[in-house]
Amino acid sequence: LTPLLDLKLNVNRVVWRLVTIGVLITLSLGTLAILIILNVPFILALLLASILVVSGPTVVGPILQFARPKEPVSSVLMWEGIIIDPIGASLGVAILSYIISPNPFPIMDIFLTVVTGIVIGLVAAGLYVASERSGIIPPNLSALVALMFGIIAIVSGELILQEAGLFAAVTMGLMVGNQHFAPANGIEEFTETIEPLILGMLFVMLAALVDLNAMGQYLISA
Numbered sequence: 001l002t003p004l005l006d007l008k009l010n011v012n013r014v015v016w017r018l019v020t021i022g023v024l025i026t027l028s029l030g031t032l033a034i035l036i037i038l039n040v041p042f043i044l045a046l047l048l049a050s051i052l053v054v055s056g057p058t059v060v061g062p063i064l065q066f067a068r069p070k071e072p073v074s075s076v077l078m079w080e081g082i083i084i085d086p087i088g089a090s091l092g093v094a095i096l097s098y099i100i101s102p103n104p105f106p107i108m109d110i111f112l113t114v115v116t117g118i119v120i121g122l123v124a125a126g127l128y129v130a131s132e133r134s135g136i137i138p139p140n141l142s143a144l145v146a147l148m149f150g151i152i153a154i155v156s157g158e159l160i161l162q163e164a165g166l167f168a169a170v171t172m173g174l175m176v177g178n179q180h181f182a183p184a185n186g187i188e189e190f191t192e193t194i195e196p197l198i199l200g201m202l203f204v205m206l207a208a209l210v211d212l213n214a215m216g217q218y219l220i221s222a
Contacts, residue, residue: 014072018080019087026053027091047095054088055081061195082173086117086166093163109161117157117167124153124168125175133182143190146176 030049034040040048060081064074090113094106128149131137137145153172157164176187 014076015079015083018076019083022080023053023084023087023091043095043099047092047099050088050091050095053091054084062199083170086163086170089166090114090163113161113164114167116161117164118171120153120157120160120164120168121171122175124149125172125179128172128176129179129182139186143186146187147190 027046027049030052031042031045034045034048035042038045038048060077064078068074069077090110093113094110097109098106128146131145132142150169150172153168154165157166157168
């Protein structure tokens with residue numbers, strides 16, 4: 001689940017500009033730079049640029065904890081990193097499917113993925129908030145129940161469309177973190193505790209996927 005950061009003042013406008021106009025600018029300039037520097041086909045340059053669009057909370061979060069910028073800069077950077085993660089992933093998947101299939105309607109795929117994830121995230125957030133407000137969730141289990149709803153949202157989204165689970169999780173986090181109907185007791189403390197563990201496991205799993213023979217082959221050829 002996303003951290004409980006309130007989108008106040010003009011922070012929400014800044015964040016949405018970064019993940020819309022900012023993504024388009026980064027994608028365009030990145031594609032142009034890759035074409036000039038690497039001299040690869042346009043579609044491959046676009047694919048690489050779509051991957052480089054992502055900053056991601058796993059990168060931004062630790063930097064913010066170390067640098068500790070003042071508000072609202074901290075909230076803007078954190079939310080931008082959270083929201084842009086599924087956007088960049090969906091862009092990459094759509095462009096890759098266009099290259100491999102080829103898929104004639106990659107933009108429609110992105111649109112359906114976003115809508116599906118948002119709907120699932122809204123439903124999951126609504127169910128959690130309703131359960132929290134009704135008092136059926138014990139205070140000491142609030143964070144675990146929220147995690148359960150988050151996992152259900154992610155799995156449901158992925159079963160329907162690839163990468164929709166990311167949008168579902170982000171949508172649920174946005175709704176739960178910024179609603180005022182029921183207190184989200186203990187979620188922030190829980191995420192601060194579990195985040196280092198998840199990040200550590202993530203990078204170990206990513207390192208385990210590296211083919212050492214292939215890496216040696218490319219290093220030697222370089």
